[in-house]
Amino acid sequence: MAQRPRQLTPWVSLLREWGYQLRELRNSQGLSLRELSKRARIEHSHLGRFQRAERMPDRSQATVLDGVLGASGMLLRLEDLEDDVVAQARAEARQRLMMGDTSPVTVAVDVMGRPAAEQLYGPGLVHMLCS
Template sequence: MARRSRELTPDRSARHLFGSEVRRHRELAGMSLERLAEVVRYSRSHLSRIEVAEHMPPPDLAGRLDAAFGTDGHFERLYALARHEVHPDQYRRRMQLEAQARIIREYSGCFVPGLVQTEDYARAIFRSGGRKLTVSRIEELVAARMGRQALLRADSPPDLSIIIDEAVLRRPIGETDAWRGQLAELAAIVDTPTCIVQVLPFEHGEHGLLGGSLSLLTMDDGTTVAYEESITTGQLLEDPEIVGTCQRTYDLITAYALPPSDTAALIYTAMEELPS
């Protein structure tokens, strides 16, 4: 039985329009995804995800599509719109990509990243901020955050690399026991087969991610997207040039961060300094 094509929504965004136009011109030309993949030299799975707007088109694909379909710059013009467009549902899309990622790299300057937060730590974070959340809403948010962590317990979990600023260790969050529990959780995953945690020390000084956080998510086909977050906003970045700049910034921070052994020592020192 032939696989049913997923319904397209070209009115949602320029990215969705790009994908629907790929399918429309492909079907007009009587081409299967496999045949188009051979012509433009991209994998079938990659093209399939572009058609349904799950992936941002790579920069050179538009020209290859115009050449394949004889569309005289049509896809180049669509790509020019799509590459600068904000995804219509950034946070949900980020969560979807995180669940699919094979490599996750995180930097956080203010708090422990959500993927490795304990329940008590997450609860304290949600109670802060002046948002006047009800107890039930806070518990919903905590449950959702804990649910994200299931991917780390999967049979084939992603490789996770985390860099936190030293400030994260120096600012206790929640009650003392909750904070001690979070530090212990960090210490336990500093250097495992699938996780590395490093601290960027104060002595390094200024760097390119001061005041925010960054997530880099790499899919099984090698595609990488970035998600930048400040206090009140987050932005999903998929343009290859911009993502490349984010990766370079992360690489520089990695070079100046403490190795896992020194990171563990610093975490244990922070735990020892807590009141008994």
């Protein structure tokens, strides 16, 4: 029996927007995760993580998915934007952490969830500050 799709919240982060767009593109073409997995040659479990915003694909995966789904570069542009946002957030967090403020990491865990915060700040730092 197929799992009921989780409600996505694309307005929360670019990572979630990317997952939302991937799901929308896949559904608009009537593809299951397994069908897309075969076409893109990416494990269906990875595709599920991408859609649920638990993980961002690497550049080659994003390129393949963009091509297979006929997204005309949209998935790549979102990935580029996500990279810029992540780099800026990391720089700001490092600056605040150097001044003794741990709130950016703890707020990220509360707002984005632990997996996204770990992707943003690294699992070691999240574990150290939020355990």
